Amino acid sequence: MDTVNWGIIGCGAVCEWKSGPPLYKTPHSRLVAVMRREEEKARDFAARHQVPRFYTDADQLIGDPEVNAVYVATPPNTHKEYAIRAMRAGKPVYVEKPMALTYGECLEMLKVSEETGQKIFVAHYRRGQAYFLKIKELIAQGAIGKVVTVNVRFFRPAGETDKDPAKQTWRVKKETAGGGYFYDLAPHTLDIISYIAGEITEAKSIVANRGGWYEVEDTLSVAFRLESGAAGSGIWSFVTDGNERVDQIEFWGTNGRIVCSTFTYAPIQLITAAGTQVLAIAPPEHAQGPLIQTIVEELRGNGECPSTGLTASRTAKIMDQIIENYQ
Secondary structure (H helix, E strand, O other), X not given: OOOEEEXXXXXXXXXXXXXXXXXXXXXXXEEEEEEOOOHHHHHHHHHHOOOOEEEOOHHHHHHOOOOOEEEEOOOHHHHHHHHHHHHHOOOOEEEOOOOOOOXXXXXXXXXXHHHHOOOEEEOOHHHHOHHHHHHHHHHHOXXXXXXXXXEEEEEOOOOHHHHOOOOOOHHHOHHHHOOOHHHHHHHHHXXXXXXXXXXXXXXXXXXXXXXXXXXXXXXXXXXXXXXXXXXEEEEEEOOOOOXXXXXXXXXXXXXXXXXXXXXXXXXXXXXXXXXEEEEOOOOOOOOOHXXXXXXXXXXXXXXXXXXXXXXXXXXXXHHHHXXXXXX
């Protein structure tokens, strides 16, 4: 295709700045239709982003003859359904992460992709950002020698809405999100580790609910292995003391280490015998912009997107392994 004409299913908060604008700012890319069940919210989004058409029914958007690619930006429990509908209608899809509720659902989506010949891309958008590409480059160049282990630490307090069942969001509802905040946030970390240092091939965990605010997991200790044989570990908790938040990944090698973050874009530290080099790389204006550009280029036959249904399904498989002891 010469121009990618996008339709969004679920034009909610994530589309306002992270993903929506790149769909119409990227060369050879247009946003021609949006859908949301609440008509006024769909109308408002379309007006503010100058989108020609809005719908309240997903099938109407998928059936729009001008739409030739569909972005599924709904909660995870509907990713499989909408992605399959779009692919069966002859349209490639870009799906929010996590790709689906379970690895099994991901496999169903991949099967339909193969049957229809339609591509799936997934919003593990850090694969396109300069911050993480720099870390990948440093490791590939041997800046810290051979990677021996990877360590993750992520701590944050429970929010006020977490403590009130009447105000809790879909992100802590297993039937909608697949799990808790770990399912929402950790895929970014696990996926970017796989991209930077090699695929995570297996994981084991101890999973608990320590806050008692909701039913799904809130604290996890994870051990994992990379395809290179390197061992990894991580601790995530979403109910810790509010005075300190931690977001850190450490890549330890035979000749040094790299310290970075997943969400805060803290300056990258390259620590070796020669000293500490600090690299400050800001995030892009629109978080998903660089990845969306690679999707547009691939659909036009001019490039390749690094985040596909296949790569995302591998991350989903690891997520299932981590959570399996807390079902």
